[in-house]
Amino acid sequence: MDVFLPPGRIPDRIGPLKRFLPPMEQGVVTRALEDLEPGGDVVLDPFGASPQLVRELAAAGKRVLIAANNPVTRFVLRHTLEPIPINVLQTALAHMATTPKDGSRMEPFLLDLYRTRCSRCGETISADFFVWDREEHTPVLRAYACASCGLAVEEAATEEDRRLAQSFEGRSLHYALALQRVVPARDPDQRHAEAALAIYPGRALYALTALMNKMDRLSLDAGQQPAMFALLLSCFDAGNALWDHPEGRARPLQLSASAYYKEANLWRAMERAVSEWALVDNRIACDAWSPGKDPEAGGVALFPGAVRDLAPNLPAGSVDEIITVLPRPNQAYWTLSALWSAWLWGRQTATPIMAALRRRRYDWGWHATALRAALNHARPVIKGGGPVMAFIPEAEPGFISAALAGFDKAGFAITGRALRQDMGQALFRWTAASSVTLPIEEQVLAQRSKAAATDLLRSRGEPTPYAILHAAVWSDLAQRRLLSSCWQKVGTPPLAQVGDAMESALEDRNDFSRLDPWSEIESGSYWLTNPRRTEPPLADRVERLVVDLLRQFDALSAIEVESRTAQALPGLLTPDRGLVLACLRSYAERQAGMETWRMRDQERREERQRDCDQIGTVLMDLGKRLGYAVRKKQCIEWRVSKGPLVYRFQIQASAAMGEILADAQEPRLTLVIPGGRSSLLNEKARRDARIKAWLERDNCVVKFRHVRRLAADRKLRRENFAECLVLDPPEQQDPQMRLL
Ligand SMILES: [Zn+2]
Incomplete structure (x- = not known):
């Protein structure tokens, strides 16, 4: 069931509405496709949430069929695949700029809404943005660059600024116009639309209604219309109060104003929108879906609706694969999408997502039910045994529960799982099977939770964060089709039932110990109370792999290293990813001006072996000089003549800790390592509370250069050796070393 999760890179150009679209890295889908059985070419993406996914599917030659219910996402998808040429965007901007408005033109009219006075020369200028205090409901900061005197500053807003801003607040004509575009008068949804509008400062609504009214009146041709929609869409997003100042939440989920939010200058936002939409990617043919016609190879057919409406139009077995990025419930984005769709394309187009206006909370149980419903419709259209692959780029336990429960209940049998925990990236695979209901005993969930968690901890060989244990337990239950059975039994998504069973299993101190008991259960790290038959610590195996790769290849990019270790x-x-990079930094350096890394010369096998041998000799000699009986076995031992063992030195070139943690002899080992290993050891200690505890008990790690320094110190005596051993002069210390 364990599959390869390819790493990707941050896309070169991210495009519009990036904070609401799934943060898919570039290249992940392309690489993951290589692991599927060849053959299938008609792919269904039932959610149409990620332009990055669709682009890579099409580039791989697939015939991509997409159900995209959200008109905003659909528009972004379409114009990411078929980018609007920059000159068309510029023409649309110029068109809007010069259109007459209140005896002036639109550009100066909008710029004037944000007028402020330069604090140095007194000139009236247009601010770039204001920062509002949500509680005071007033602007407190302003940012501008004065063209007259050159002052560029962010400073306190003035009384004049506050008066101007306040003059747009209240329910005046522009507010009524913005509202009317969303709901007709006296509509039961009016209060929901009002709640959504409240996320916009009054001045933003004033500017946006001015833009929308002009858009309605401009006679734009079919080529220019999408460009105008695109610019306005970016403007709608720039204009709301979901922009923290200073930058905070990068991906808002709830429609609530930030404590201090940026009020953007919306003409400036229009100007910036041009570069947001002017994507230079290759054009991918994107047509409206039509019945009975497969998309062309390397092309996309876009269905303007939900998969439940598309699927009945597709012949059974007409889809070879389902490949998708699962959407995350996002109240902010879905509510805004309803608003924006109505503003741009009218209430009719917005109808399918108007329900989003009413709903304030989405929980994972709701999401499991929604996924199950969508997937139920998709299942009959996929060819028997056809693969299903879903990426979750913002994986967290609740999301994974919802996905696994939803798929299982919809009749898909899990075949693959992978989780890159520090990046929150997950990948799951299924095949279309059937819905299964097994009789389920009370105890079985807890028993399976315990068994799955134990197996996982043994295979990782190290304390493991809750999120990974959670994925292990849930995927184990899914593999046994127990999630759908449990769902059937309780009548709702079994998130609470499985969660409770797992929690009670993990809290049994006979089996598991929580290494940071003061933390929340979901942020804790767990280990076996009696570790037996465990693999070496995962972190040591990762280090070993990275070193082997660096020895095998002259130069490698970080992504290649990550990819090979993940395989x-x-x-x-x-x-x-953090661990792979820590290993890489410990042994290699990035080649100047390039993406590739090379092993440092002193880390070459022969060099390091010579180093270790030499340090061994130095320690043997030093022991003798201090009057100890010395012996070299697995480690170097210093013993009082005919007396007790006093020191045991373990010399190693790596930061491997598995054997050291397992060593139970007295006296405790003193670990002797190259200085370059210390930050890697710190990273391992951060991940593994056993290592942290081992390092903290007393100073037990010595670097090679300190051993050499001690050997050169002629004043060193047996009496002051212990004291000197722990003295690593600060100027020699690695700035990242906190523990050593
Ligand atoms: Zn000035």
Whole structure:
């Protein structure tokens, strides 16, 4: 069940509405497709949430069929695949700029809404943005660049600024116009629309209604219309109070104003929108879906609706694969989408998502039910045994529960899982099977939770964060089709039932210990109370793999290193990106001006072996000089002549800790490592509370150079050796070393 989760890179150009679209890395889908059986070419994406996914599917030559119910996402999808040429965007902007408005033109009219006075030269200028205090409901800061005197500053807003801003507040004509575009007068949904509008400052609504009214009146041709929609859409997003100042939440989920939010200058936002939409990617043919016609190879057919409405129009078995990015419930985005769709395309187009206006809360149980309903419709259209692959780029336990429960209940049998925990990236695979209901005993969930968690901890060989244990338990239950059975039994998505069973299993101190008991259960890290038959610690295996790769290849990019380690350690062993990078930094350096890394010369095998041998000799000699009986076995031992063992030195070139943690002899080992390993050891200690505790008990790690320094110190005596051993002069210390 454990599969390879390819790493990707941040896309070169992210495009519009990026804070609401799934943060899919570039290249992940392309690489993951290579692991599917060849053959299928008609792919259904039932959610149409990620332009990045669709672009890569099409680039791989698939015939991509997309159900996209949200008109905003659909528009972004379409014009990401078929980018609007920059000159068309510029023409649309110029058109809007010069259109007459109140005896002036639109551009100066909008700029004037944000007028402020330069604090140095007194010139009236248009501010770039104001910052509002949500509680005071007034602007407190202003940012501008004065063209007259050159002052560029962010400073306190003035009384004049506040008066101007306040003059747009209240329910005046522009407010009524903005509302009317969303709901007719006296509509029961009016209060929901009002609640959504409240996320816009009055001045933004004033500017936006001015823009929308002009848009309605401009006679735009079919080529220019999408460009105008695009610019306005970016403006709608720039204009709301979901922009923290200073930058905070990057991906808003709830429609609530930030404590301090940026009020953007909306003409400036229109100007910026041009570059947001002017994507340079290759054009991918994107047609409206039509019945009985497959999309062309490498092309996309876009269905303007939900998969439940598309599926009945598709012949059974006409889809080879389902590949998708699962959407995350996002109250902010869905509510705004309803608003924006109505503003741009009218209430009719917005109808399918108007329900989003009414709903304030989405929980994971709701999401499981929604996924199940959508997937139920998709199942009959997929060819028997056809693969299903879903990416979750913002994975968290609740999301994974909802996905696994939803798929299981809709009749899909899980075949693959992978989680890169520190990046919150997950990948799951299924095949279309049938809905299964097994009789389910009370105890079985807790028993399976315990078994799955134990197996996972043994295979990782190290304390493991809750999120990974959660994925192990849920995917184990899904594999046994127990999620749908449990759902059937309780009549609702079994999130609470499975959650409780798992929690009670993990809280049994006979089986599991929580290494940071003061933290919340979901942020804790767990280990076996009696570890037996465990693999070596995962972190040590990752380090080993990275070193082997660096020895094998002259130069490698970080993404290649990450990819190869993730292939060797798939599924729920997928190494954290932070750990892979820590290993890379410890042994290699990035080549100047390039993406590739090379192993440092002193880390070459022969060099390091020589180092270790030499340090061994130095320690043997030093022991003798201090009058100890010395011996070299697995480690170097210093013993009082005919007396007790006093020191045991373990010399190693790596930061491997598995054997050291397992060593139970007295006296405790002193670990002797190259200085370059210390930040990696710190990273391991951050991940593994056992290592942290081992390091904290007393100073037990010595770097090679300190051993050499001690050997050169002629004043060193047996009496002051222990004291000197722990003295690593600060100027020699690695700035990242906190624990050593
Ligand atoms: Zn000035």
